[in-house]
Amino acid sequence: MGWRTRSRLTSWLLGTLTIGFLLYQWMPIATLSLLSFSGPTGGTTFPMNGVSLHWYRELWEASIMSDFKPPLLRSALLALACSVTTTILAVTAAQAMRGRFRGHNAFFYLLLLGIMAPGLLVGFGVALTARLLGIEPAWDGTAFLVHVSWTLPFGFMTMLAIFNRFDARIEEAALTLGATRWVAFRRITLPIVLPGVIGAALFGFSLSYDEFARSLFTTGSDVTLPLAVMAQLDRQLTPELYAIGTATTVTSFVAILACTASLALIRRSMRRG
Amino acid sequence: MPEAPVLAQLDLEIRGLRKRYGGFVAVDGVSLKIAKGQFVCLLGPSGCGKTTTLRCIAGLEEPDDGDILIGGREVTGDPPWQRDIAMMFQDFALFPHMTVGKQVGFGLEMLKRPKPEITKRVTEVLRAFEIDRFADRKPASLSGGQRQRVALARAMITEPRLLLLDEPIGALDYALREAVMIELKMLQRRSGISFIWVTHDQNEAFSLGDHVVVMNHARIEQQGTPEEILQRPRSPFVAGFVQGNNVFHGNVARIAGDAALIATPFGEFAVPLRDTVPLLGAIASFSVRAERLRPMPPEPGCNHLTLTCRTIEYFGSIRRYILERGDGEVMKLDQFGAEPACLIPGEVATVGWRAEDGVLHEGAPS
Numbered sequence: 178m179g180w181r182t183r184s185r186l187t188s189w190l191l192g193t194l195t196i197g198f199l200l201y202q203w204m205p206i207a208t209l210s211l212l213s214f215s216g217p218t219g220g221t222t223f224p225m226n227g228v229s230l231h232w233y234r235e236l237w238e239a240s241i242m243s244d245f246k247p248p249l250l251r252s253a254l255l256a257l258a259c260s261v262t263t264t265i266l267a268v269t270a271a272q273a274m275r276g277r278f279r280g281h282n283a284f285f286y287l288l289l290l291g292i293m294a295p296g297l298l299v300g301f302g303v304a305l306t307a308r309l310l311g312i313e314p315a316w317d318g319t320a321f322l323v324h325v326s327w328t329l330p331f332g333f334m335t336m337l338a339i340f341n342r343f344d345a346r347i348e349e350a351a352l353t354l355g356a357t358r359w360v361a362f363r364r365i366t367l368p369i370v371l372p373g374v375i376g377a378a379l380f381g382f383s384l385s386y387d388e389f390a391r392s393l394f395t396t397g398s399d400v401t402l403p404l405a406v407m408a409q410l411d412r413q414l415t416p417e418l419y420a421i422g423t424a425t426t427v428t429s430f431v432a433i434l435a436c437t438a439s440l441a442l443i444r445r446s447m448r449r450g
Numbered sequence: 451m452p453e454a455p456v457l458a459q460l461d462l463e464i465r466g467l468r469k470r471y472g473g474f475v476a477v478d479g480v481s482l483k484i485a486k487g488q489f490v491c492l493l494g495p496s497g498c499g500k501t502t503t504l505r506c507i508a509g510l511e512e513p514d515d516g517d518i519l520i521g522g523r524e525v526t527g528d529p530p531w532q533r534d535i536a537m538m539f540q541d542f543a544l545f546p547h548m549t550v551g552k553q554v555g556f557g558l559e560m561l562k563r564p565k566p567e568i569t570k571r572v573t574e575v576l577r578a579f580e581i582d583r584f585a586d587r588k589p590a591s592l593s594g595g596q597r598q599r600v601a602l603a604r605a606m607i608t609e610p611r612l613l614l615l616d617e618p619i620g621a622l623d624y625a626l627r628e629a630v631m632i633e634l635k636m637l638q639r640r641s642g643i644s645f646i647w648v649t650h651d652q653n654e655a656f657s658l659g660d661h662v663v664v665m666n667h668a669r670i671e672q673q674g675t676p677e678e679i680l681q682r683p684r685s686p687f688v689a690g691f692v693q694g695n696n697v698f699h700g701n702v703a704r705i706a707g708d709a710a711l712i713a714t715p716f717g718e719f720a721v722p723l724r725d726t727v728p729l730l731g732a733i734a735s736f737s738v739r740a741e742r743l744r745p746m747p748p749e750p751g752c753n754h755l756t757l758t759c760r761t762i763e764y765f766g767s768i769r770r771y772i773l774e775r776g777d778g779e780v781m782k783l784d785q786f787g788a789e790p791a792c793l794i795p796g797e798v799a800t801v802g803w804r805a806e807d808g809v810l811h812e813g814a815p816s
Contacts, residue, residue, distance in 0.1 A: 349510050350543040352530040353614075354604065355560030368547045446547065446588075 206426055213419035221414050232420040245421055248405035251316050255401060256386035258317075259324045263381030264374055266325070267332030271340050272362075291330040296390030299323060304394035316396040323395050324385040331384060332377030339373030372440050379436050383429060459522050461486050461611055461644040462507065467516035469502050476502040477513070478668035484661070487642040489635065491659035493649060495691070499668040500648045504614050507646065508537050521611045531560070536605035540617040542597050544589040550600050551576065551585035557608040571607065579603040594622050598630065606641065613638075615647045619654070631658060652692055656680065664688050681739070684812050689737035696781045697737045702728045709805060712736055715777060719753040721808035728810075735811045740770065740782035742807040745792050745799045754802035757781060759793045773801065 212219070216227025236245060270288065274281055300323050307319050314320070347369070351361040367374070389403040396404060402425070409418055462484040469477040477499040484490050492500040505511040507518060509530035518526045525533050536557065545553045555572040563571075576582040579599045589597055598619070605613055618634075619627050635658055638645045649655050655662050656676040663673040672684045683689035689697045700714035705727060709720045712734050721736040728734055738753075748754050757773035760780065764770075764787065771783040771793050783801060785792060793799055 344541075344543065346539050346541070346543040347545060349508075349530070350537065350539060350604075351545070351556070352510065353508050353533075353535060353537040354557040355531045355608070356556075357529075357531050360560070365545055369545075 206422070209419045210423040210426070213416050213423045215416050219416055221416060221419075232416040233424075235415075235417050236420050236424070239417075245402065245405055245409075248400055248402045249421075251396075251399060252386055252402035255316060255321060255324065256382045258321060259328050259385035260378045260381035262321075262325050263328045263332040264378045266329055267336045267377040267381075268370075268374060270329075270333050271336030274337060275340055275345070288333055289330050291326045296327065296388070297393060299326070300391040300394045307395075314395050314397040316392075316399050316401055319397075320392050320395040320401065323391045324388055325381075327388065327391055328381045328384045331380040335373050335376040335380065336370070339370045339376075343370060371443055375436050375440060379433065382432065386429070387425075459486065460484060460519070461488065461521060462646070463517075463519040463522075464503075464507070465517045465519075467503065467506055467518070468514045469499075469506060469511060470514055475668050477506065480516075480665075480668075480670055482663065482670070482673070484644055484646070487638075487644055489638050489645045489647070489658055489660045491647045491649060491655035491662045492665060493652060493655035493659075493662055494665035494671075496650055498665040500650075500663075500665050501616055503665070504537075504616055504646060504648050507612070508535055508614050509533050510537075534611040535614055536608065536610040536612075537614040538601050538605050538616065538618045540620050542589075542601035542621065544597060544600060544604075546589055549586050549588060550581060550592075553589075554600065554603045554607055556604060561608060575603050575607050595626050595630070598622060602634075602637075606637075606643070609641070610643065613643050613645050615645060617649055618647065620649075620651075627654075634658070656692075664691065666691070682809055683737055686735040686737070686811050689735075689809070689811065694740045694782065694784065695737040696740060696743065697735060699733070699735045702730055702732050702734050705730070710734065710810060712810075716755050716775065717753075719808065720805040721810045722806055724810050724812055726812065736808050737811070738803050738808045740784040741768075742803045743781070743783040743801050744785070744803070745783075746802045747800065749802070752802045752804050753808065754800050756798060756800050759795055759797045759799060761795055762791065762793075773799075 212221065212223070212225060213232055214228050214230070215225035215232070216229045217231040219226035219231075239245060270284075274285065278284075303319050303323050304314050307314050312318065343366070348361050348366055351365045352358070356364065387403055388401075389407065392401050392404055400408070402421075406418060406421065460483055462482065464480060464482040467477050467480040468475075480499070480503055482490075482503075492503060494500045502511060506513045507520075509525070509528060509532075513526065516526070517524060520534055545556070548556070551572055554575055555568045558568045558571060572585075573582070576585055579602065581596060581599050581603060584592060584596060584600070589600065592600065598621075601618075619630050622630060631654065634645075647654070647658060656679075659676060661673065662676055662679050664671045664679060666687050672679055672688045679688065680692055680694070683692060683695060686697055686699070689695040698712065698714045698716070698719065700712040700719075702710050703713040703718055704711040705723070706720070708723050710723055710728060711718050711720055719736070746752065746754070755775075757775060759771050760774050761772045762769060763772065767787050769785045769787050769789075769791060771785070773781045773783060775781050781801075783793075
């Protein structure tokens with residue numbers, strides 16, 4: 178057997194493995210969305226007992242007890258705020274790293290601690306500190322801070338990777354052509370690193386949006402969506418939860434697609450005139 | 451080079467420039483004067499400080515010490531955007547997201563010129579550089595030669611006092627370089643803008659520069675016209691770095707009239723004295739150009755030594771004989787390419803040169 182034949186066999190094997198993995202990754206979500214379309218008498222497992230949009234209507238016209246709309250709004254706003262904050266801080270921090278300031282290595286590792294630190298404990302610690310300071314935990318206060326400490330390292334890493342490949346001489350060329358540092362950043366650097374900026378924004382949004390552990394102790398009485406879902410799971414499991422899971426996944430998909438599309442557009446505009 | 455009048459304004463003056471990075475001294479006391487409209491080449495091996503010097507002139511590096519004056523104005527502390535310069539980078543550093551037209555107009559836009567004026571001027575410049583066809587294209591879709599033109603057009607549109615070029619044709623195909631060099635030289639002459647061209651390629655430096663500055667180990671070794679540097683190298687480094695020199699190291703054995711006798715492992719050679727008379731016994735070096743050497747029987751007034759011909763390189767205009775000297779070094783002897791060969795490989799021959807053709811070095815051996 179020649180090496181080409183063998184490598185073809187290997188590629189089949191690895192291909193099968195990859196497809197298997199993707200199925201394993203997406204089947205639970207597919208099952209969930211399928212069951213969310215079951216009839217009004219449908220349960221939380223198969224068989225579906227008819228097909229309807231009943232549970233989505235239920236979600237929309239919810240009772241006070243199980244109204245997901247306020248937590249959804251909070252989560253979305255929180256995620257949006259996290260996204261904006263992460264983007265700005267990640268870009269500026271990565272830009273600062275390019276200057277190799279004194280202690281930049283320590284700064285790098287300390288910032289990355291946000292990824293390593295156990296979320297539940299970080300949230301608890303923040304809640305505790307807030308209490309000591311007489312601050313009431315709130316979704317738009319303490320929770321926001323904890324979420325940013327979680328999302329920022331991801332955005333920061335993205336920007337570092339992008340700046341690593343960025344040719345600083347392009348910026349220098351702008352300076353020698355009469356551009357001030359700010360103009361060079363705005364007109365030259367920013368457009369070139371824009372794909373990374375979008376990536377950082379995406380991390381900021383998606384990581385905050387479904388964060389549970391860091392929210393548990395920090396949101397106070399007005400909970401975010403993952404906490405509301407968890408509370409509902411404790412009370413009563415209905416396909417309504419499946420409906421909200423599906424709706425959320427679709428929203429995320431749309432967000433990612435929008436980002437991918439804008440990235441493709443940027444890339445195309447780089448290539449052609 | 452005609453002597454510049456004393457009062458003529460200099461395009462660039464550098465006094466005692468120093469720059470260090472941590473423990474590494476990149477530029478160590480470089481001083482330089484460039485008269486109006488000169489083509490100056492900074493030549494040297496990599497790491498000699500030529501690019502750092504250029505970046506200090508551009509304002510991209512802050513010198514630790516020294517002054518930089520552009521057009522008579524002190525700019526040492528000024529940022530790059532306040533200096534009357536433009537710079538061309540080795541890989542051109544084009545803006546990947548901007549069309550050719552937009553980036554050629556960038557400099558004028560920074561000067562806040564009115565839009566119609568920018569449009570008009572960009573059209574003119576694009577046409578002059580024969581890149582008007584690409585006005586709406588992005589750099590990624592252009593060839594190396596086209597990018598080079600865009601970079602040049604972008605740098606020259608504001609008509610700066612100085613154009614700084616960092617290995618500007620190093621990224622081009624070898625075949626393209628010669629044509630581009632001639633074009634750039636003519637462009638420099640027409641525009642009257644001083645060019646400061648950094649290169650490690652002596653062919654570039656000597657064929658383009660009105661004034662060549664040879665650098666080594668963060669210092670200027672020698673500066674002058676190409677002819678001065680090629681014919682009268684001041685130090686063993688310069689003699690060894692530029693092509694076509696045979697370098698000898700030895701000690702001063704005797705001073706006889708206006709010549710010094712230098713004792714080397716290959717014999718004693720008479721070399722004309724230069725400005726200063728060396729001390730007896732002092733370490734000394736001299737060089738003799740390959741085209742001054744020829745096979746000859748011993749003659750008075752000439753230096754000789756016996757060498758083995760190893761191989762012959764034929765370049766068309768010259769035929770170069772590589773001769774083994776015995777200390778592991780080789781010597782080069784050049785002959786006009788059109789003449790019949792005077793030595794064959796393996797031949798042991800006595801070669802020599804007229805004593806006045808030797809060039810005594812001034813600097814201590816480095």
